Amino acid sequence: xxxxxxxxxxxxxxxLATSVDDSDVEKELASTKQQVKAIIRKVNDKSEPKxxxxxxxxxxxxxITDNVVYLCICDKSYPRKLAFSYLDEIQKxxxxxxxxxxxxxxxRPYAFVQFDSFIQQTRKLYQDSxxxxxxxxxxxxxxxxxxxxxxxxEDLLYRGDNLDRMSHMSSSLRDESKKYRRAAVRINFEALLxxxxxISMLALMFVFFIWYFFLR
Numbered sequence: 001x002x003x004x005x006x007x008x009x010x011x012x013x014x015x016l017a018t019s020v021d022d023s024d025v026e027k028e029l030a031s032t033k034q035q036v037k038a039i040i041r042k043v044n045d046k047s048e049p050k051x052x053x054x055x056x057x058x059x060x061x062x063x064i065t066d067n068v069v070y071l072c073i074c075d076k077s078y079p080r081k082l083a084f085s086y087l088d089e090i091q092k093x094x095x096x097x098x099x100x101x102x103x104x105x106x107x108r109p110y111a112f113v114q115f116d117s118f119i120q121q122t123r124k125l126y127q128d129s130x131x132x133x134x135x136x137x138x139x140x141x142x143x144x145x146x147x148x149x150x151x152x153x154e155d156l157l158y159r160g161d162n163l164d165r166m167s168h169m170s171s172s173l174r175d176e177s178k179k180y181r182r183a184a185v186r187i188n189f190e191a192l193l194x195x196x197x198x199i200s201m202l203a204l205m206f207v208f209f210i211w212y213f214f215l216r
Contacts, residue, residue: 002086002123003058004029007115008040009102010064015040016102017094017115019123023091032058043069052080052202063087064097068102084127093118103214 023030032055039053043064046061053060054076061083062071070087098112 001078002072002074002126004033004036004084005119006033006036006040006071007088007090007112007124008069008071009107010043010045010067010069013040014107015109016068016098017110017112017119020113020116029058029073032056034059036060036071036073038070050084052083059083061087063091065091065103066099068094069162070094082126086122089122090119093122203215205212 003022003025006015007017008015020166026033032200033054035055039060039062043062045064047064049064053062058078059074059076059078059080060071061074061080062069064070068091070091072083072087072090074083094112094115097115101107101111111142
């Protein structure tokens with residue numbers, strides 16, 4: 001299930017809104033919420049726009065849209081498609097309600113704490129026992145998340161890795177794939193040349209022989 005939600009401004013990490021969690025959840029997620037804060041400090045406009053980060057028994061999912069990062073902490077077993085559909089619902093409502101106020105100078109932390117009411121309503125729709133039943137009511141197509149970057153929290157926070165590198169790795173993989181395709185085409189062409197070049201040369205020599213001795 002979705003355990004907690006956070007919304008922050010991208011360029012400076014200013015917290016804009018969060019779910020108001022009960023004391024048991026706060027205690028349970030204390031260390032994971034510290035990791036969320038670290039992720040907020042790391043992301044920027046060059047980071048992957050969507051990513052999942054594994055952290056023990058939980059997964060942290062985020063999306064970046066219009067200079068705002070939306071994050072949620074979910075049980076590790078919670079379907080990623082539902083997690084990102086949930087974040088999309090949160091993003092659309094927050095953007096339509098407060099989008100024009102996000103870039104205002106002097107904005108205080110948690111300026112939109114009242115948004116928690118919408119977070120709680122939406123989270124109820126995505127509870128484990130009700131999620132499947134309520135998908136039709138959401139009227140939102142679940143996007144394909146198979147290509148969304150997944151990273152381990154230890155790699156991200158404790159081994160010197162970062163979200164910019166994740167984006168670079170993703171771009172590098174795409175570039176390498178293109179290079180391999182081009183190389184495959186070239187190799188196939190060269191193989192055809194090696195296979196048919198001798199036959200072509202013999203045919204040309206035969207034509208020249210006929211022309212030279214009989215037709216000129």
